[in-house]
Amino acid sequence: MKKVKVFYNKKSGNNDQEKVLQTIKDFFERDDNKEFELEFVNPESPKEAVALAKKASEEETNLVIALGGDGTINKICGGVFEGGGKSLLGIVPNGTVNNLSKSLQIPQKLEEALENLKEGEVRKIDIAKVNEDYMMSSLTLGILADIAANVRTSEKKKFGPLAYLKDAYKVLRYNKTYHIEVTYNGKTEHLKTKLLLITMTNTIGGMQALSPEAKVDDGLMRVYSLKEINLLKILLHLRKLRKGQFENFTEMNHFDTAHLKMATRSQRKKDIPYSRIDGDKSDPLPLEIKVYHKALTTITPKEV
Secondary structure (H helix, E strand, O other): OEEEEEEEOOOOOOOOHHHHHHHHHHHHOOHHHOOEEEEEEOOOOHHHHHHHHHHHHHOOOOEEEEEEOHHHHHHHHHHHHHOOOOOEEEEEEOOOOOHHHHHOOOOOOHHHHHHHHHHOEEEEEEEEEEOOEEEOOEEEEEHHHHHHOOOOHHHHHHHHHHHHHOOHHHHHHHOOOEEEEEEEOOEEEEEEEOEEEEEOOOEEOOEEOOOOOOOOOOOOEEEEEEOOOOHHHHHHOHHHHHOOOOOOOOOEEEEEEOEEEEEEOOOOHHHOOEEEEOOEEEEEOOEEEEEEEEEEEEEEOOOO
C-alpha cells in the first residue's frame, strides 16, 4: 500500500471544508485508487504543520498532499524539505490567491487537481529559507505588507482579495518609506523603498506579472523595490510591467539572486518593517534568504 497524508487547515480555504474532504476521500476510495492508504492531518498550528510534515517526509510517506492556500502549502513544503524531501509533494489549491499552484499550471478545480496527482508528471521545484521560515511564492514588505497586517484569516475566507481593501486607503495616505540595506551577489546597496517584493515564480497575486520568464526551478528569486508609488504611472505602464519591461519605469530597482540579506538602517521600532511570506505575517528585518535549488519534488500537468 502507498501511504498518502492530506494536510489541511480547517480555518483556510473558500470552499465548504467538509465537502472538500469528502470529495478527496471519495477520490481515493475509487476502485482504481485502492492501492492508496489515506490519512487526513489537521495541525493545530503552523509550527505543528511543519513538524508533522517533516515527520511524514522522514518516514518516507509516499505522497504528502498540501490542501489549502499559499500559506498552508508553504508550511507543508517547509516540513517536507526539513524532512529531507523524501516524500512526493501533491498540491491541491483551496485558498484565496493560490499563487504557487497557478504558477505550476495546477488546475484550480478540486476534482481536476486530484486527477493531476495521478495523471501529471514529476517535477523538481525550488524552496527558499527566510530566517527560520520558508518561502515558496513571494515575500513583501512595505505598503503591501502594511495593508495586509490587520487582515484576519476569517476575512480572507469570507471576502477573498477584497478583504485587503479595508486598510488600503489608510496605508496609502500614510505613504511610509523604509530605508534598508541589501546584500546580494557580492555587493551591498542602500534602498529607499515604499514597496519591496520578492518572487519565486512568474505570477503575482495569481496573475502572470513582472517576470514572465521566471521558472520555479531556476534557483533564483526576483527582487523588486519601488522607491515611489505613482498609481497613474503604474496604470499607464501596467502592460509593460506585466511583461517585465521596466526601461521607462525608473522608480523601480530590480535584480535576481540566490542569496539575499536585508537589514534596516534605523533602529527605531516604527522604522523596522515586517515581512509577509506567502500571505502570512513573518519576521521583521533583518532577514536572510537562501534559495535551495530543486529541493522538492511535486506533480504538475504534463506539458503538451
